[in-house]
Amino acid sequence: MKAARLHEFGGDFVVEEVPTPEPGAGEVRVRVGGSGACHSDLHVRAGEIPVHLPALLGHENAGWVDAIGPGAEGFEIGEPVVVFGGWGCGRCRVCLGGQEQLCDTMRWGGIGPDGGYADYMVVPSTRHLLAAGDLDPALAAPLTDAALTPYSAVKKALPRLVPGTTAVLVGAGGLGQYGLQFLKLLSPATVVVVDSSADKRRLALELGADQVVDPADADAMEQIKAASHGEGAAVALDFVGADATMRLGASSLGPQGLFVLVGLAGGSFPFSFFSLPVQATLTSSSWGSRNELEEVLAMARTGRLVSTIERYPLGEINDVFARLAAGQVQGRAVLIP
Structure with a gap:
């Protein structure tokens, strides 16, 4: 698959071919329909947020279920989804209280684990997926963080x-x-x-x-x-x-x-x-909960939220981040694989 990866801190993203990931037990592969370019990724690129290199970023994601691993339930192949990015352990007091994004062992999908600046991404559990309904994935992706x-x-x-x-x-x-x-x-x-x-x-x-x-x-x-x-x-x-x-x-x-x-x-x-x-x-205040994302999506479906986005092909990622760093993006830039 095509992916835009960061090979060195302070450097450009490299758009390259990498193996398409396969979902393991309980996991789901999502075909990415849109991934929001976030200021947080500027901090990652600068080395201010530690990640292992090469890094595949992109933590605001929406698309379609593409493959389902053994034991993963609740969604069908082809179903439109948005990805909740706060991947907690699912077992601690904080997670059981519905605040996985605050878990001590939380992994941010796209800041550490491979994210959505690619054709596909693997999500570790269906509990991190929400039904997108008829929302355009390019409009839905920023809702997972920017909203x-x-x-x-x-x-x-x-x-x-x-x-x-x-x-x-x-x-x-x-x-x-x-x-x-x-x-x-x-x-x-x-x-x-x-x-x-x-x-x-x-x-x-x-x-x-x-x-x-x-x-x-x-x-x-x-x-x-x-x-x-x-x-x-x-x-x-x-x-x-x-x-x-x-x-x-x-x-x-x-x-x-x-x-x-x-x-x-x-x-x-x-x-x-x-x-x-x-x-x-x-x-x-850092991110939000899965339940709060459900509430945001409900408002978006009724047309009560105005999403100002700029769409770009994934191959233009370095131009997008140059504009983002210069404060020239109106609303949210969304990368389309």
């Missing part, structure tokens, strides 16, 4: 977002655009989107943002505070995670506000009693 991750983050914030409150969303890229939609669909809060890109601010308004702010504006914080009528935000979600965005998000909070870090840019900021509004809460 699931912000959905889980927003759900953590919902108890704080009562009528009259304000949510600040920092970073309107692939994940932030879904996060904005979930905030508008699920909460009564006023949503302020902060992004340095004029194109992304424009798209945020189209997706329902109540206000957009350019962080380069000298009065950016004053604009954010004004949107909350001077009270500060009840919730700030940072989909970038750089030093500056974390400071901005935390500074926008009001008393007892919640800051949710989602972005992986590696930033930090000092934490002390006086560095945050009184009784503010800081947390992070």
Whole structure:
């Protein structure tokens, strides 16, 4: 089969022929119909997330069941599926509680185990597959991370977002655009989107943002505070995670506000009693559960979610990642084998 593999950290992907994998006991082979190009893979390519080389990445995947190993049940050959990427042990307290993506031994399908930047991928259990129904696999693939991750983050914030409150969303890229939609669909809060890109601010308004702010504006914080009528935000979600965005998000909070870090840019900021509004809460959010992915898929099937994607053949993967690194992708780039 054709696969795009990383042979050295910092290098380009190599599109090459490799043996087509065969499913073992309990496993399923999926013919990939779309695999989302994620910023996490930029960190893998840079060597910041350890994987064995050569690495076959791609953790946002959808396609069709192609072959079924002995003992694998629940799906038929040819059935359209999406792949849940958090492959836990299935036996520990966390997994049995429905949070396999938080398992101590969790393997990310496509970050370690071979992923979807290929014609085919093998999934270790049918419990990691969900029925895609009539969803286009290119549109369904990003739902497994680019939509699931912000959905889980927003759900953590919902108890704080009562009528009259304000949510600040920092970073309107692939994940932030879904996060904005979930905030508008699920909460009564006023949503302020902060992004340095004029194109992304424009798209945020189209997706329902109540206000957009350019962080380069000298009065950016004053604009954010004004949107909350001077009270500060009840919730700030940072989909970038750089030093500056974390400071901005935390500074926008009001008393007892919640800051949710989602972005992986590696930033930090000092934490002390006086560095945050009184009784503010800081947390992070990583991916989401299989049950939450079911909820995301249900919303997508009803047409309530707008997925902004750019489709590319797998052979253009290096051009895609160059555009991704430069911040030139609108929404999510999806690679089609």
